[in-house]
Amino acid sequence: MKQCLVVDDSSVIRKVARRILEDLQFQITEAEDGQQALDACRNSMPDAILLDWNMPVMDGLEFLTSLRREPGGEKPIVVFCTTENDVAHIARAIRAGANEYIMKPFDREIVEAKFQEVGLI
Amino acid sequence: MTPTEYEFLKRFLKERSGLVLSDDKQYLVESRLVPVARKNNIDTLSGLVMAMQRGGNAVLANAVVEAMTTNESFFFRDKTPFEHFNNIMLPAMLEKRASSRSVKIWCAAASTGQEPYSLGICLKEAAHKVAGWRFRILGTDLSSEVLEKAKAGIYSQFEVQRGLPIQMLLKYFAQQGDLWQINPDLRAMIEWRKLNLLENFSHLGEFDIVFCRNVLIYFDQQTKIDILQRIAKMMPEDGFLVLGAAETVVGLTDAFQPVAGQRGLYQLKQAAGASAAPRMAMASSFGLK
Numbered sequence: 001m002k003q004c005l006v007v008d009d010s011s012v013i014r015k016v017a018r019r020i021l022e023d024l025q026f027q028i029t030e031a032e033d034g035q036q037a038l039d040a041c042r043n044s045m046p047d048a049i050l051l052d053w054n055m056p057v058m059d060g061l062e063f064l065t066s067l068r069r070e071p072g073g074e075k076p077i078v079v080f081c082t083t084e085n086d087v088a089h090i091a092r093a094i095r096a097g098a099n100e101y102i103m104k105p106f107d108r109e110i111v112e113a114k115f116q117e118v119g120l121i
Numbered sequence: 122m123t124p125t126e127y128e129f130l131k132r133f134l135k136e137r138s139g140l141v142l143s144d145d146k147q148y149l150v151e152s153r154l155v156p157v158a159r160k161n162n163i164d165t166l167s168g169l170v171m172a173m174q175r176g177g178n179a180v181l182a183n184a185v186v187e188a189m190t191t192n193e194s195f196f197f198r199d200k201t202p203f204e205h206f207n208n209i210m211l212p213a214m215l216e217k218r219a220s221s222r223s224v225k226i227w228c229a230a231a232s233t234g235q236e237p238y239s240l241g242i243c244l245k246e247a248a249h250k251v252a253g254w255r256f257r258i259l260g261t262d263l264s265s266e267v268l269e270k271a272k273a274g275i276y277s278q279f280e281v282q283r284g285l286p287i288q289m290l291l292k293y294f295a296q297q298g299d300l301w302q303i304n305p306d307l308r309a310m311i312e313w314r315k316l317n318l319l320e321n322f323s324h325l326g327e328f329d330i331v332f333c334r335n336v337l338i339y340f341d342q343q344t345k346i347d348i349l350q351r352i353a354k355m356m357p358e359d360g361f362l363v364l365g366a367a368e369t370v371v372g373l374t375d376a377f378q379p380v381a382g383q384r385g386l387y388q389l390k391q392a393a394g395a396s397a398a399p400r401m402a403m404a405s406s407f408g409l410k
Contacts, residue, residue, distance in 0.1 A: 010377045085278065087296050092288060101287040103278050113195075117286050 001027045002120065003044070007060065007109040008081070016057040017050055017081070020108050024121055035057025045072050048120050050111075051098075053082035054088070061096055064102055068097040077118050081106060122147065126170040126275045130154075130185075133173065138186050138263060139319045141341045153188045160184070187264040190339070194232040197239045202334065202363050206243055206388050210330055210361045213250070215250060217359055218329070226329040227320060229262030229352070230336035233318045234271025234311070235280075236301055240332070242293055259325065261316035272313050274303030281319040318348050328355055334385075335365035349374045353389060362387040 004026040006017045007077045018028045030045065031037035033055040040046075051069075053060040060080060067073040082089070085103040093101055100114045115121045131149060134140040142150070148277045151166060158169040172181060197203050214224045228237045237260040240288045244256050262268050283292055294301040316322055318336065331352055352362065353376035360393055362377055364370070364385050370377040377387040 044278060056189070086289060090291060094287065094291070106282070107279075110159045110279070117284075 001025060002048060003027050003029065003046040004048040004050060005029050005031060005037060005040055005046040005076075006050045007034065007055070007063070008050075009032045009033055009050040010052075013052070013081075015076050020111050021050070023108075024112060025114065032058060034063030034066075037063050038070075041067055041073065041076070048084070048115070050074050050081050050102075051076045051078055053080065053084045053093075061092065064096045064098060065092070077120055078120065079114055089112065122151065122166045122170070125281045126167055127169055127175065128139045133182075133310075134186065134189055137182070138190050138317065139340045139344045140190055141339060142188075142189075142191060143343075149357065150189070153191075154185060157181075157184050168275075177405075183265075184229065187266050190263050191232065191267050192213055193233045194279065195241075196235045196285040196289075198284060199366050199385075200284075200333075201366075202241055202332065203239055203383060205363065205383055206240060206330075207247070209380070209383065209386065211247060211250070212328055212358070213244070215254075215362075216250075218379045220252075222253060224257070225326070226256065226258045226326045226330045227325065227332070227355075228258065229316075229331060229333040231262045231268070231313070232264075233267045233276075233280075234260060234274060235276075235284075236260070236291075236332060236334070237271070237311045238274065241307050242289060244310070245293065245307065256310070258311045259314065259328075260311050261322075263315070263317050265315050268315055271311075272308075274308045275300050307318075319344065321341060322351065327357060329357060330362045330363070331356060331360070332363045334363060335368070337368050344375050350376055353377060356389060358389050358391055360389065368409050371397065385391070 004021050006014050006021070006028055007013050011031050014030050018030070021028055026048065029040055031040050035058040037049070039059070051060045051064065060082065064078055067076070075096070078097065079100040079102060080093045080098045081104060082103040083104045090101050099118045102110055102114050112121070123300050127147060127150065132144045135140060154166055158166060161340060163169050163172060172178060173185065218224055226240060231237050239257055244251055260271060275297070278299055281294065288300065293304050293307055295304060333352060337348065340348065349370055356362070364387065366385060370387055375390060376389050380386040380388055
């Protein structure tokens with residue numbers, strides 16, 4: 001079973017994402033901000049990370065930049081999932097090493113399509 | 122809606138568009154036609170049927186046909202046909218049309234345009250191979266409403282997130298608020314025309330590649346046969362036909378035969394055995410995987 005780390009400061013979003021991803025046969029761990037996510041990755045690198053942008057303590061972009069510098073940090077496939085829906089943000093995320101990008105609001109079909117896109121399912 | 126009214130709609134749609142509605146599609150009729158009724162200030166579906174029976178309202182009749190025959194579409198739908206395009210059809214055409222450097226593609230049920238644009242993106246991505254070539258893509262659909270949308274090339278955030286990799290979105294679209302529009306050079310690659318597949322379409326000319334996906338499923342057996350045979354007449358013997366995942370020519374016509382091992386891909390019968398190029402192209406596509 002593939003591991004997916006869901007990083008979002010909203011418990012509602014984490015719950016929705018967990019439900020969708022569990023149906024797609026992922027084992028889910030959760031983090032509420034970038035720092036928690038980084039700690040979780042240092043403990044065990046997941047196969048996939050669904051990543052919010054705006055979060056307290058450490059935001060998604062900062063987390064991603066740090067992650068990609070960690071040993072083994074190039075491995076997880078990172079899918080941003082954020083309300084930052086403009087070209088400039090998307091381009092920054094891709095440059096920082098994001099593999100895909102979901103613009104909120106999202107639904108099951110979009111998550112599935114994007115995870116297929118990057119070969120996770 | 123009474124059974125008599127449903128029967129009327131079934132008969133009307135069969136005659137006008139070839140659409141075959143089974144008896145269990147009342148929910149579909151309701152979900153598609155209630156908005157049409159409202160738009161025309163009619164309260165109920167019974168009222169809509171009555172207005173149609175009175176006749177004389179061509180606009181309303183068209184709106185009903187369009188609402189019932191419009192289908193959901195998304196970019197790179199089902200993926201495989203586009204892999205076939207990149208790995209089999211395009212290499213075969215680049216070899217066989219080397220003298221004319223001209224290839225014509227027809228998307229026979231283009232709907233809101235995602236399929237022709239996806240093919241356009243494939244060609245853009247293969248720009249180094251097709252430089253100096255002329256690719257014409259024609260997108261046709263029964264519905265002028267969906268063709269307007271296709272032509273504008275403007276899609277919602279939901280639509281651009283199904284099937285389209287984010288890199289392609291950045292590369293081939295411009296953002297307009299919450300909407301995304303296909304770039305002008307990609308839009309210019311496609312020609313759009315309103316066309317009912319039940320009517321004669323031989324005037325469109327010859328096509329090397331025909332995408333006719335997810336439309337035959339709505340027709341009865343005889344109509345499917347008729348359309349496939351008329352398409353066959355418009356194709357050179359080394360042309361390709363692409364059908365939807367749930368469609369086949371098997372049991373319908375001898376004009377086409379499946380390309381072995383390539384789901385949904387067909388060639389004219391005399392060509393498939395004789396032509397070496399598609400086989401070579403297939404071998405190389407296997408090699409890539």
